[in-house]
Amino acid sequence: MNKLGNYITGSWINGDGDGQLLYNAVTGDPVAAATTKGLDFASVLNYARTVGNPALRKMTFHERGNMLKALALHLRNHLPEFYAVSYQTGATKADSWVDIEGGIGNLFANASLRRKFPDDVICIDGESHNLSKNNTFMGTHILSPKEGVAVHINAFNFPVWGMLEKIAVNLLAGVPAIVKPATVTAYLTEAVVREIIASNILPEGALQLLCGSAGDLLDHVNSQDVVTFTGSASTGLMLKSNANILKENVPFNMEADSLNCIVLGDDVNPGMPEWEIFVKEVRKEMTLKAGQRCTGIRRIFVPENKMEDLWKAIATSLAQTTIGNPLNEKVRMGSLAGETQRKEVKEQVQKLLASSQIVYGSLDSVDVIDADASKGAFLSPILLLNELPWASAHVHEVEAFGPVSTIMPYKTMDDAIALSKLGKGSLCSSVVTADHNIARQYVIGAATHHGRILVLNNECAKESTGHGSPLPLLVHGGPGRAGGGEEMGGLRGVKHYLQRTAIQGSPTSITAVTNVYQPNAIGKDPGKHPFKKYFEELQIGDQIVTEKRIITSEDIDRFADLSGDHFYAHIKTTDFTGTMFEQQVAHGYFIMSIAAGLFVDGYEINPVLLNYGIDELRFTKPVYPGAEVYIRFTCKEKLPNDKRVIEKPEDFKRGDDIEKGIVKWLVEFFDEADELTGVATILTMVKKLKQ
Structure with missing residues (x-):
């Protein structure tokens, strides 16, 4: 069986032993094996700090930005190869487009941010301040790249986007990266990294790849490093609690799966454009990537007098979704990433069934085309109905990470806001309404518990990127259960990897240090x-x-x-x-x-x-x-x-x-x-x- 390579210390190296078998999510056939057994993780970190970091720090923000642009252009020339591998993860063409071309788009977007920075290795952060009566003493803040490494521990659902959206930010900042993708879909990440390394666009040591367990990697990080994690809240808590991370005060950015919700305004009725927009948005979020999105809609809140009409409309829409082999152009939803994921989703649904009922779909059977449902990790979309959301803790705490969502009633907009907060912190929420007053009420009421809120109506629907689409220039993250971290966000994201330092001196001295003229300098x-x-x-x-x-x-x-x-x-x-x-x-x-x-x-x-x-x-x-x-x-x-x-x-x-x-x-x-x-x-x- 072919082993996935680990790109570390300047070479492609296989781990020891047979490793973990990885499977084609559609056919169930083995694809590769992955292992990091026998690797010296301390040496991997040291190589990034001593080789990759100095090389990137010597480059200016503009040089690093143009490097990202060159990398994006290069990867765009290899899309067919990436798509061919992506189909094995169960992803359709549309799913793969989000993952692959969405990831490359992140490179382009962050490359363009170079224009927000000086053509220098440091930059001024914020305003400068005159600190003296005679204008001879002043202060300002500068940002300089940390001397460590960005350690990215990523989720299985977006093997390309999850890597590129993160490394784009740290590379622009001038910090190298070690990427540890989720093992189950690591073969797609490895294919992209092989092309990145072959391009010779990045300086040596700027990017390393681990395909398998992270081992004792976190035991060797220090305060100049930054750790990011995307995945379940429970795993994130375990990693964040690592004794070394606590001792060294290592910055830890977590983006965890959350109980995201969508709310239908009580002004929306059948026949209105917003009614159809709502139904389409729910269907899209349940079926895109087979519901395996950290931003996926898990809770649907609608006015209690419209519950039956709405769940029936959603069910009718879901019934039009063809499931099967993603290589078949008729297929609109592929499989889950693997049998382990399917088993886990079913277990979570069983917990939800203690207070809900299935009104569309089945846990036991699914009709597929051009595939064998017993061999592939296929699952029917499942719409649950819960009529007592205030009395049901599970529906606000248990996440089935697949094509599963629960519809629930609310009486007033204040109720909807309060219900949204029962998720204890989410990555995103949406409100569909044609009434701007309702939109304002929801946003102001719910903002404290959400990292992003989409106000969706007929005016923006055609060009909206949708409920579940994080954007490079906007914050991706959320409070509480969602992890409390922030990814991307334009300049905000880059600043995670930069050290802010206050500097004081004469205007002429500060001009010499920053290479930006300060008022009152000679x-x-x-x-x-x-x-x-x-x-x-x-x-x-x-x-x-x-x-x-x-x-x-x-x-x-x-x-x-x-x-x-x-x-x-x-x-x-x-x-x-x-x-x-x-x-x-x-x-x-x-x-x-x-x-x-x-x-x-x-x-x-x-x-x-x-x-x-x-x-x-x-x-x-x-x-x-x-x-x-x-x-x-x-x-x-x-x-x-x-x-x-x-x-x-x-x-x-x-x-x-x-x-x-x-x-x-x-x-x-x-x-x-x-x-x-x-x-x-x-x-x-x-x-x-x-x-």
Whole structure:
């Protein structure tokens, strides 16, 4: 029997012994064996810390982001091979698309986050703070990659997505990963990792793979490491309670299976679009991936006077779901991941039957096409009915991790909110309603017990990603039973792997450390006007102070006529009694325009290609006629601007062939008293010297 490889310390290594047999979930035939017996887990961790971590830490956020993008493009070229293996897990084409292409999509999404970071190995976190009267002492926070390793212990249901959505985040942060997939579907994870390693896109040591038991791995982690776990709450508790993790205070992020729910607003009646949306959403969540999703709908809450109509509508919809061999294009639901999973689901359903009854489906039989139900891990969708949700603890505590859900009644929206909370913390919840007041009531009432809430109606249904779809830029996790952790979430997810440190010093020192100009730092003589410098020539802190310009009442009148902005404060005949102004005041945007006239250099073409935008524009003091304004103009930050990928000649746009970068400039407006009247950050696109 073929053994799955463990990619550790730079090589593919087989564990000792025969290992655990893994099976094709559809046919029941053996696929491979997996074992980590005999591996030195301390050495695996040490290799990640001493080889992978330094290599990633030397890369900037932008370099790491482009690495993820390159990896995503590479894996996209190998989809047929991944799909072929995925079918063996019991997944249909639609299931596999979520797992495989959804995982690759996470790489793309996190790659794009590089634009939120500087082109540096560290970044500033949040605002900077002036800590002194004379502006010579300040403080800020920086984020730097931890010197450890991310240890990912993943669930069986998404062998690809579960790995890629996690490593995308830690790799962008500059931390290597050790991935331990659930053994039952590890053969699919291994196939993807083999392609990742073969691509040579990641630096050595950035990714290691363990196919089998985690052994004593957690006994060797330390405070610079981060452990993440996805799976059952009971297993998560056992791992989180590891003596070494507690002793070393190792960050532990858990995303556990939860009793997620969906609520039908009492405004929704048969015949309304939201009625059909609700039924379709329940069916999709029960049958996609054969219900094996940590975000799956386990509890269905509906107004008590609509119970019978609704469960019958759901049953009718479920009856249209064809079950069988996922290779057959007619099949809409495949098998569970294995016989062990099917046995466990049946055991959990038996517990639920103590207070519920089956109104659709069967535990004992299922009709399948192009497959043998006795050999494959097939199970009928099962809809349970529980008429006494307040008296039934099991329905809020027991999860059957398969195509199983329970429908229950509620009297008022406050009841529905309270019932949703009986799950003691969930990854997600949905409310289907056409009434925005009901939506607001539910969200505000239920938010404390859910990591994500979907408000679903006819307006967004066609483009909604659905109840069970975590998104890379939004938090995935939940309180209480759901684990109390957070995965993904855009920048939030990346920050799990970064150490936040407060730094203090003079503005000039902090500028030198962060490579971002801080207000009141000593500027540099650029030698020539900064706009005459190419991107590579510009230095952080390059600074000019412009000549002064007198602002006149006539200037203000002309700008008002030109812009059409005749706000009372800009009209000299206004009676300013009771206002915030003493007399006619200049438009803030006029002063901004004057600033551009003062700092822009001449009429000749120069490396500055265009003005890219304005951030953080503030007007801090009124400018009256007779004031003399001048500008302090400083190179604040430099960011790469990656060339756009052009797949067809007709997609080419003017300027696509020019190598360029984005430069941020701090623009400070002063008056004749040298007091700040305004501040902004202006972005320009600047040509590179090397084309």
